[in-house]
Amino acid sequence: MLRNICLSILSLLSFSAYSAGLTDTYSCDTCDYNDAVNIAKQEYTPISCTMQNTNGGQPIFGVTTYACNTTYRTIIVANPLTETAHKFKVTATNYNPYTDAVNATTSNLSLTSVEQQALSEFYDIDADFRDEVPNFVIGTSNVTNPDVTYSTANVTSNCEDHPSHYFTSENAKRNIRAELIDSLVQRLGSQSWNQFYTDTKINGFGVDISGSGGGITLNWQYNQLEAFITKSYGNTSNKLVFKAVYKGESTIGGVRDLNIALRLEEGASLMDGIPVATLRGPTVDLTTTLVSACLIENIEKIAISDTVILPFLTEVKSRS
Secondary structure, three states: OHHHHHHHHHHHHOHHHHOOOOEEEEEOOOOOHHHHHHHHHHOOOOOOEEEEOOEOOEOOOOOOEEEEOOEEEEEEEEEOOOOEEEEEEEEEEEOOOOOOOEEEEEEEEOOOHHHHHHHHHHHHHHHHHHHHOOOEEEEOOOOOOOOOOOOHHHOOHHHHHOHHHHHOOHHHHHHHHHHHHHHHHHHHOOOOEEEOOOOOOOOOEEEEEEEOOEEEEEEOOOOOOOEEEEEEEEEOOEEEEEEEEEEEEEEOOOOEEEEEEEEEOOOOOEEOOEEHHHHOEEEEEOOOOOOOHHHHHHHOOOOOEEEEEOOOOOOOEEOO
16 A cells, blocks of 8 residues: 555656646536637746836836737647547737737647547546545444533543544544545545545646557646545534545556545534634634534644634643
C-alpha cells in the first residue's frame, strides 16, 4: 500500500513532464457547443503589451497606444456524459491599438485519431467513477450515543467515532480518508485505482491519457455535477463530506494508474449539527449551542479556531 501511495505522489509530481505533446482538455459535464466556445475564449494564452505615447508612464486616453503580441492555443472541451468533444484554436490579441483589453476568438479544429481514442478512454474511466461515487456513504459502526449533553462525565472511549476526531491530528485525517478511499476502490473493483490523500489538489489538470503521437491532459474546473463521498456517524447531524476527483495516468488501451483525491467540504460537514466552516475564526462561542460530550472532549485537540468557548464550562478551551 505504501508503495502505491509513493508511486501515486511521484506520478502527480511528474504531470508537467508527461503532459508534453498532450492536448489541454477541459471536462464540462453540462456543456453544449456554445458553452464550449465560451470556455475556450476564457482559456486563451495571456498576451503581453507595451504602452507607447504615455505621460511619464501613465496612459493618456485617446493618445496612448498598445503594441500587443498575438497568442495561440489549442484546447478541447469535452462532455463525458454526452460523450461529445469540441476542439478549438484560440487566438488572442488586443481589440485595437488604444486598449490592452483582450479579444479572444475561436476557430474549430478536427480531432486527431489519437485524441478521439484518448477521449473514448476518458469517457470509460469517468463512467466507472460516476457509477460508484455519487451518494457513496460509509457509516461508522459502534457509534457514540448521539444524545447531546453538556457534561464531560459521559465521555466514552468511543469519541473517535465522532466527526470532530478527524481534526485532532494529521494521523486521524489520514486514517479516515484511507478508510473512505479503500472502500471506494473495492467498489470500483479494479487494480487501476490507487490511494492518494489530499485536501488541496482537486482542481487543475489531473489525468493524462496518452497514445502513440499524442493524447489529452484533463482539467476538471468546469464540471458542475461534482461527486461526493460521505462518512456518516449515525445521524444526519454528524458527518464528514468530501469532494472526490480522480487523477493519474492512462495509456490508450493499456495500463491505468489512477488515484482518488479528496477535499473536505466544510460547509456540508457537520459536528453536532454545526457546519465545520462556522468553527473557523479567532473565537467561536458555543455557549448557547447544544454540543455532545465527544465534541467537548475533542475540542482541545482541534486546530480549527484559536479560541472555543463551550457551554456551562468556566474555562475557555484554547488551542495551544
